[in-house]
Amino acid sequence: MKFKIHRGTQEIDGSCVEIWTDTTRIVVDFGMPLVNPDRTKFNSREIKHKSGQDLISEGILPDIQSFYNGRQI
Numbered sequence: 663m664k665f666k667i668h669r670g671t672q673e674i675d676g677s678c679v680e681i682w683t684d685t686t687r688i689v690v691d692f693g694m695p696l697v698n699p700d701r702t703k704f705n706s707r708e709i710k711h712k713s714g715q716d717l718i719s720e721g722i723l724p725d726i727q728s729f730y731n732g733r734q735i
Contacts, residue, residue: 668724
């Protein structure tokens with residue numbers, strides 16, 4: 663079994679942990695951040711117009727290989 667913490671080690675909430683074996687993969691606690699990287703309050707309304715790729719590029723969503731598979735995020 664392997665795991666990777668994608669986000670949330672230095673903050674409350676906004677965590678995302680991936681756990682996998684050779685045959686199975688799960689992502690747990692896929693929360694949204696409470697604060698922005700500059701420590702201002704995170705406002706989810708400000709990101710509604712952004713694409714999934716924008717959200718990944720800006721670090722709002724973790725970049726988990728093959729997790730989104732072209733689906734709408």
